[in-house]
Amino acid sequence: MTDKIVLGINDSHPSSACIMANGCTVSCIIEERLTRIKNEHRFPINSIQKMMSDAGINGEQISLVAFSSKDITPADLNEIAKMRKEKRKSIVAFSHAARIFPMKVTESILCPAATRFRRFYKTRKFLPLYMKALRQLGITAPIVMYDHHRVHAATAYYFKGTPKGRRLIFTSDGEGDGLCATVSIAENGNIQRVVSIPFVHSIAKMYNEVTWYLGMKPWEHEYKVMGLAPYSSGHYARKSVDVFERMADVRGVKFRNMTKRWAHSYGLYLRDNLHKHRFDAVAFALQDMAERVTTGWVRNCISRYGIGDIMVCGGFFMNVKCNQRLMEMPEVSSIFATPSGGDESSCIGAAMLGYADLCKEDGSKPRFEEIKNIYLGPSYDGEIEEFVKGIDRKKYSVQKCRDTDKAVGEMLSEGRIVARLSGRMEFGARSLGNRSILADPRNMPAITEINSQIKQRDFWMPFAPSILREDARKLLEMPGKPANDQYMILSFNTTPLGRDVLRAALHQSDFTARPQVVDREWNPGYHSLIKSFKKETGHGGILNTSFNLHGEPIVCTPHDAFSTLERSGLRYLAMGNYVIEKK
Numbered sequence: 001m002t003d004k005i006v007l008g009i010n011d012s013h014p015s016s017a018c019i020m021a022n023g024c025t026v027s028c029i030i031e032e033r034l035t036r037i038k039n040e041h042r043f044p045i046n047s048i049q050k051m052m053s054d055a056g057i058n059g060e061q062i063s064l065v066a067f068s069s070k071d072i073t074p075a076d077l078n079e080i081a082k083m084r085k086e087k088r089k090s091i092v093a094f095s096h097a098a099r100i101f102p103m104k105v106t107e108s109i110l111c112p113a114a115t116r117f118r119r120f121y122k123t124r125k126f127l128p129l130y131m132k133a134l135r136q137l138g139i140t141a142p143i144v145m146y147d148h149h150r151v152h153a154a155t156a157y158y159f160k161g162t163p164k165g166r167r168l169i170f171t172s173d174g175e176g177d178g179l180c181a182t183v184s185i186a187e188n189g190n191i192q193r194v195v196s197i198p199f200v201h202s203i204a205k206m207y208n209e210v211t212w213y214l215g216m217k218p219w220e221h222e223y224k225v226m227g228l229a230p231y232s233s234g235h236y237a238r239k240s241v242d243v244f245e246r247m248a249d250v251r252g253v254k255f256r257n258m259t260k261r262w263a264h265s266y267g268l269y270l271r272d273n274l275h276k277h278r279f280d281a282v283a284f285a286l287q288d289m290a291e292r293v294t295t296g297w298v299r300n301c302i303s304r305y306g307i308g309d310i311m312v313c314g315g316f317f318m319n320v321k322c323n324q325r326l327m328e329m330p331e332v333s334s335i336f337a338t339p340s341g342g343d344e345s346s347c348i349g350a351a352m353l354g355y356a357d358l359c360k361e362d363g364s365k366p367r368f369e370e371i372k373n374i375y376l377g378p379s380y381d382g383e384i385e386e387f388v389k390g391i392d393r394k395k396y397s398v399q400k401c402r403d404t405d406k407a408v409g410e411m412l413s414e415g416r417i418v419a420r421l422s423g424r425m426e427f428g429a430r431s432l433g434n435r436s437i438l439a440d441p442r443n444m445p446a447i448t449e450i451n452s453q454i455k456q457r458d459f460w461m462p463f464a465p466s467i468l469r470e471d472a473r474k475l476l477e478m479p480g481k482p483a484n485d486q487y488m489i490l491s492f493n494t495t496p497l498g499r500d501v502l503r504a505a506l507h508q509s510d511f512t513a514r515p516q517v518v519d520r521e522w523n524p525g526y527h528s529l530i531k532s533f534k535k536e537t538g539h540g541g542i543l544n545t546s547f548n549l550h551g552e553p554i555v556c557t558p559h560d561a562f563s564t565l566e567r568s569g570l571r572y573l574a575m576g577n578y579v580i581e582k583k
Contacts, residue, residue: 004358005061007048007139008351010068011130012343013219014039017047018376019055020351024369027051028376028427030344033556039220040553044347045133052137054378059138066354067130068346069148071118071177099260103200111198115178146353148176148346149314153184153191154356155349156313156338161370162189167336168307170298173314173343174208174219175199181314183253183301189366194253194305201257203248203293204316209266210286214279225283226319227461230509232284240285243273248289250296253304290316291325299331308333313349315342318429320491320514327483327490339374339487340428373522374487375434377425380557384576387558397581405525408574409532412440412542417449418572418579419547421561422525425554430488431546432516433466433526435554435561437570440533441465441505441543450545453569457550463543464488464514465505468530471540472517475502485517498541505543516544 008018018028029047032040052058097110122145131143152171157163169191172181180202183195199205211225212218234241247259261269274282294316302308310332317323323337338345352368359366388398401407408418417439426432437454439446441463451457467475472485475498483490491512494502499511506513520527534540547561548554549568555561558575565573565580573580 003061003063004355005057005063006351006354006358007062007065007141008068008347008349008354009044009048009065009130010343010347010350011043011126012069012346013041014344015041015044015047016344016347017044017051018347018351019051019057020348020355023355023367025348025351025371025376026055027378028348028374029378029425030427030553032553033377033425036553036560038551038553043130043133045137048134048137050378059134059140062139062141063358064354065134065139065141065143066350067143067145068151068343068350069177070145071115071122071148096265099265103256103260106200107198111178111200119177144354144357146350149173149179149182149196150191150193151346151349151353152176152313152338152341153182153186153193153349154352155341155345156311156336157186157191158352158368159338159348159371160311160336161368162366165309166307167309167311168301168305169311169313170301170317171314172204172294172312172316174202174204174316176343180204181255181297183305185305185307186311195301197254200262201248201255202262203255203290204314205263206247206257206266207286207290207316207319209263210270210282213267213270213274214282223318224458224461226287226321227458227507228280228283229287229321230284230507231460232278232280234284234288236278237281237284237288240274240277240281241288243277244285244289248293250293250300253297253301255293255297287319287321290319291322294322295325295329298326299329302331310334311336311338313338313341313345317341318489320489321512323489324491324512327479327481332481334482335490336482336484337487337489339484339489340430341489342429344428374427374432375424375523376427378556379424380421381423381576384558384578387562388575388578388580391562391580395583397583399579399581400577401579404574404577404579405529406532407579408438409529409534410536411572411579412438412533413536415440415443415446416572417446417454417570418574419561419565419570420529421547421555421558421573421575423523425556428487430464430516431544431554432487433518433523433529433544435547435556436466436544437547438466438529439504439543440537441502441541442537442539443543444504446543447504447508449569455545455548455550456568460508462507462514463505463545464516465502465541466516466518466526466530466544467502468527468534468540469517469519471534472515474498475541476513476515476517485515486519486522488514488516490514501539502541502543505541
């Protein structure tokens with residue numbers, strides 16, 4: 001049987017690419033890791049080249065190229081500035097038109113018209129550019145573009161292989177192919193959409209615009225607003241809560257925007273209604289609205305369709321606090337929150353749909369291999385030996401270790417902060433040990449040191465713990481239902497012991513954790529490191545934060561790691577079999 005090799009491409013923000021072979025995800029890279037441009041949105045040509053090289057695949061072997069959206073996106077190769085201008089004009093025009101017309105007209109006429117225009121623009125303007133770039137790599141396979149929210153739903157469902165039983169899949173994001181959210185029922189490998197919500201009702205877009213209103217970067221700093229929210233309360237934020245309660249509500253199996261505004265026209269609404277409101281109160285009220293609307297939406301859908309096993313995907317579900325609220329709902333029997341479920345993972349869903357279509361063509365049955373650990377990026381272990389030879393021994397000491405992970409665990413127990421680069425790079429927005437900065441979570445001064453001298457980031461942002469599977473129930477309040485706790489995509493309340501021994505790795509206002517529970521078979525080296533720390537301290541959890549400077553992508557290569565060491569207050573770097581220390 002001919003191999004079915006699919007190249008999945010997300011040409012959105014941030015751009016990414018995936019190679020899937022016969023239902024197995026071989027490799028996946030976000031373009032920003034290679035270009036070193038945060039939230040890179042250009043065509044992921046470097047990621048495609050790197051994956052093909054590492055996997056030993058040539059262009060002729062690729063059976064299909066699958067894009068994660070039919071809509072116009074920011075990745076237009078050499079014509080980015082022109083496209084941005086055109087898109088900005090259309091968004092502003094649509095925003096003001098949406099204020100004039102009744103919402104039913106906006107939904108039924110304006111939304112479909114805007115979507116058709118952008119699809120036409122993409123097909124005529126950008127698809128030829130994409131095809132030219134692919135031909136340069138020898139890729140001449142057919143191209144297919146899938147509906148964006150169908151891709152999100154497929155990413156969630158097939159990530160687990162083909163789960164037994166029925167699943168209710170929720171997607172939610174800013175916008176994709178005319179929609180902001182969908183509900184689908186999945187069973188026996190098939191996914192059927194039952195609810196579609198037009199993009200003018202997007203809760204994620206409201207979140208995005210409030211992020212902008214608070215002076216932060218939209219499409220990037222929403223996580224900062226979420227981190228800020230618990231520092232206020234319903235009592236102090238009452239005025240702001242009242243404003244956001246009027247912005248959106250739930251009607252049956254859909255939620256709706258009640259402001260008659262969209263996109264940039266939200267700015268005037270926020271200015272008029274939130275003038276002189278405290279910034280932390282605004283963050284609290286926004287998060288409160290997002291949780292209220294989403295839990296109400298999910299509750300109504302579970303009641304309507306009688307399915308309590310849910311899966312979620314889309315940029316909105318990067319909100320770990322909202323995911324926790326869903327997990328805690330009594331109506332929810334199990335939850336699978338797609339790891340790094342924003343647009344970056346849609347290249348995986350596109351490849352999955354492409355593989356399924358190839359199987360349909362030849363009459364075979366798709367056999368998706370469940371993705372467990374997401375160490376899907378490149379490895380540079382073979383290059384570290386040569387790299388360290390060029391390190392200036394007058395400025396740095398370089399020690400070769402028989403067991404680097406054991407040594408790092410001991411260093412953490414002594415209060416040292418150590419950066420780690422090892423094995424294949426983890427995919428997505430979270431560092432899961434292979435590209436991480438690590439510390440003892442009992443060491444509260446580590447918060448200030450990492451924030452001010454290393455990460456150079458906002459003081460209120462929490463870190464995250466990596467916890468041995470065998471210690472998870474001692475430190476976390478586990479839900480008593482299936483929930484994926486390995487990817488830092490759900491937050492959890494902590495036990496009294498957890499609040500004591502994980503203190504620096506928790507949110508300092510509500511003491512919740514956004515954990516990575518580490519299974520030995522998923523990452524033996526990292527598991528061994530934490531066990532080494534536990535042997536010295538008695539506690540099986542460490543502080544983990546992404547290995548990067550603020551505003552930069554997570555490191556990828558040994559060069560990236562060493563450059564970050566040089567330009568920050570970091571003192572220790574563990575790479576492969578070496579520990580490097582500043583003198």
